[in-house]
Amino acid sequence: MSVEQGMRKNKLRVQRGFTIIELTIAAAIGLIVMLGITAILVDSQRGWQRMYNTIYSDVVTDSYVAGKTFDAVVRRASRQRISLDEAGNWAEVYYYADANSAVVDRYARFYYDSDPNTGGRLYIEYGTVTSDGVKGASSTQTVCENVQSCTFEGAGRAAQMILILNDGSQRATVMSSAVMHNQ
Amino acid sequence: MNSKKIADSGQRIADSRKKLNTIRYTLYAKPWACGSAVLLVLFAVVMLSVIGAGLLNLGMQGRMLSIRTASEISARSAADAGLVKAVFEMNEKLKVIPWNDSNLPQTTDETLANCDATFSYTVTGDSNGLYTVVSIGNSGHAQRQVGSTLRPKGLFEYGLLTRETITLEMNTRLYGYDSDTGSTDAALTIGTISTAPDSIVLGGGTSIINGDVFVGFEGDTETVIQNDGAVINGRTYALVEELPFPVITPPSLPDMGTMDIVAGTTVLGPAGSGKYTNITLQDSGILQIDGGDVVLHVTGNVVMNSDSQIQVEAGSFLTLYVDGSMIGDSLNNVEINNYTGVPVGLKLCLMGESEQTIEFKNNSDIFVAIYAPNTNVIFKNNTNFRGSIVAKSVYMQNNSIFYYDVALQGEGIGNSNEWVRFAIDRWQEE
Numbered sequence: 001m002s003v004e005q006g007m008r009k010n011k012l013r014v015q016r017g018f019t020i021i022e023l024t025i026a027a028a029i030g031l032i033v034m035l036g037i038t039a040i041l042v043d044s045q046r047g048w049q050r051m052y053n054t055i056y057s058d059v060v061t062d063s064y065v066a067g068k069t070f071d072a073v074v075r076r077a078s079r080q081r082i083s084l085d086e087a088g089n090w091a092e093v094y095y096y097a098d099a100n101s102a103v104v105d106r107y108a109r110f111y112y113d114s115d116p117n118t119g120g121r122l123y124i125e126y127g128t129v130t131s132d133g134v135k136g137a138s139s140t141q142t143v144c145e146n147v148q149s150c151t152f153e154g155a156g157r158a159a160q161m162i163l164i165l166n167d168g169s170q171r172a173t174v175m176s177s178a179v180m181h182n183q
Numbered sequence: 184m185n186s187k188k189i190a191d192s193g194q195r196i197a198d199s200r201k202k203l204n205t206i207r208y209t210l211y212a213k214p215w216a217c218g219s220a221v222l223l224v225l226f227a228v229v230m231l232s233v234i235g236a237g238l239l240n241l242g243m244q245g246r247m248l249s250i251r252t253a254s255e256i257s258a259r260s261a262a263d264a265g266l267v268k269a270v271f272e273m274n275e276k277l278k279v280i281p282w283n284d285s286n287l288p289q290t291t292d293e294t295l296a297n298c299d300a301t302f303s304y305t306v307t308g309d310s311n312g313l314y315t316v317v318s319i320g321n322s323g324h325a326q327r328q329v330g331s332t333l334r335p336k337g338l339f340e341y342g343l344l345t346r347e348t349i350t351l352e353m354n355t356r357l358y359g360y361d362s363d364t365g366s367t368d369a370a371l372t373i374g375t376i377s378t379a380p381d382s383i384v385l386g387g388g389t390s391i392i393n394g395d396v397f398v399g400f401e402g403d404t405e406t407v408i409q410n411d412g413a414v415i416n417g418r419t420y421a422l423v424e425e426l427p428f429p430v431i432t433p434p435s436l437p438d439m440g441t442m443d444i445v446a447g448t449t450v451l452g453p454a455g456s457g458k459y460t461n462i463t464l465q466d467s468g469i470l471q472i473d474g475g476d477v478v479l480h481v482t483g484n485v486v487m488n489s490d491s492q493i494q495v496e497a498g499s500f501l502t503l504y505v506d507g508s509m510i511g512d513s514l515n516n517v518e519i520n521n522y523t524g525v526p527v528g529l530k531l532c533l534m535g536e537s538e539q540t541i542e543f544k545n546n547s548d549i550f551v552a553i554y555a556p557n558t559n560v561i562f563k564n565n566t567n568f569r570g571s572i573v574a575k576s577v578y579m580q581n582n583s584i585f586y587y588d589v590a591l592q593g594e595g596i597g598n599s600n601e602w603v604r605f606a607i608d609r610w611q612e613e
Binding site: 156 | 223230231235237241242244245248329331370397417420421422423424606607608609610611612
């Protein structure tokens with residue numbers, strides 16, 4: 001067989017196409033691989049997002065802030081008294097403005113507003129209070145939003161807040177208890 | 184020769200095939216298809232690596248946040264524990280008579296039980312008798328500090344404290360004052376541990392309570408206090424914890440038998456301190472306490488007949504424990520006079536378990552601290568009282584004036600510091 005004959009024969013062989021079965025199998029395998037990789041990527045992304053939300057989402061950070069705020073305010077409050085709503089929707093504690101205050105002259109009131117227009121919010125109202133219990137100037141701050149429910153309880157010198165936050169996609173429950181330390 | 188030709192032909196064929204393969208791949212190979220699977224895999228690996236690194240980073244940050252939070256909680260708990268222990272050590276020190284504050288409690292890096300946190304605290308005092316505690320808790324890199332001032336808390340923390348009722352008739356006035364400084368701008372608090380309706384009845388007219396009024400634990404001030412027109416210059420509130428009425432243990436004293444005082448004055452000095460079976464003051468009999476501190480423990484009754492008196496002279500102090508009852512023959516005619524001018528000069532501790540009543544007659548001026556959880560105390564009209572009362576009930580008739588002496592805060596009874604303890608007054612956190 002001459003060289004020319006061999007080239008013609010080889011040329012015929014390499015120009016031969018894939019059969020439809022080969023293409024189908026190859027496409028199926030490729031599709032499966034692609035789907036697998038896609039599923040892994042999507043699942044990984046979801047896991048990442050879930051973990052991110054667990055740490056940094058608004059609900060989680062709000063719950064963290066709410067717990068710390070309640071804790072800090074109650075710990076510095078006067079242990080002589082605490083006012084609680086029978087339904088547990090608000091709690092009011094009293095404290096000294098500073099170390100030089102001779103009497104309890106400030107109050108802080110935590111209250112939960114379940115207004116559906118605002119989506120449920122926890123507020124804290126700070127203000128002055130005279131020795132005979134008359135309240136003066138006050139200011140209100142929003143502690144957190146997306147509040148599903150919030151109840152306050154008291155026992156002796158301790159107060160407790162049970163706060164549930166829910167933004168529709170994530171839910172967080174905060175149970176913060178603190179003891180009132182001041183005279 | 185033939186074999187050589189054959190070998191040469193084979194070599195030529197092999198060379199030709201190599202050339203053909205080269206030409207074939209050069210002419211017919213698809214460059215775009217070469218290594219595409221590798222790229223795809225590399226892409227996937229890179230993406231997964233990025234996501235994996237992100238997850239690891241997030242996880243690490245989450246763990247760091249948890250560790251920081253746990254450390255802060257541990258440090259704060261340690262600081263709180265240090266403060267509590269400092270107060271405990273101060274109270275242990277208080278049990279040693281006489282009080283000596285030259286070596287106040289302190290500790291450094293004490294381990295909090297079942298925890299890796301440590302705490303340190305120091306107690307310092309100033310010339311005014313004010314003690315300050317600073318406690319620092321450490322856990323990991325977290326550090327928290329709390330501090331407080333301490334003050335002694337005794338049996339007479341309130342102006343009036345009753346187990347049951349307080350009744351103030353018309354035009355009664357209640358104030359606070361400080362016999363140490365003479366200040367009349369002192370805090371007054373009265374209250375009951377009862378939560379029964381109308382346990383506190385405040386009369387109208389010019390009645391004033393210049394301070395706070397409390398009711399029993401979790402009581403309703405609206406129902407427990409019946410205010411018929413008194414002005415309350417303070418708050419009304421319910422206690423957030425139960426208040427104890429401790430049983431007082433008299434100090435150990437020598438047996439002195441029975442004291443029977445007939446008409447005339449019997450002077451008793453510190454040497455007369457002791458345990459008596461009964462003390463009876465006959466008609467017009469006067470028991471005069473003079474010359475220093477006198478402590479009397481009467482295991483039976485103190486009987487005061489008509490026109491009898493107990494007098495505490497200036498510069499003396501009388502502490503009277505009565506296991507039985509104070510019995511007066513129409514107490515309108517008997518007197519308990521404290522000429523020291525300060526309520527701390529006369530402390531009356533009635534420990535009888537049976538209910539009894541003591542009355543202070545009309546227009547009397549009284550300086551006394553009374554601890555009598557089972558006794559009904561009655562002020563007749565126009566009584567002027569200075570001191571503090573712990574009783575079963577207090578009834579103040581018209582126009583009586585009551586001054587609570589805040590100098591009694593931190594006072595116990597007798598020579599011991601029983602039921603006196605340091606308590607946190609002002610607290611702060613940094």
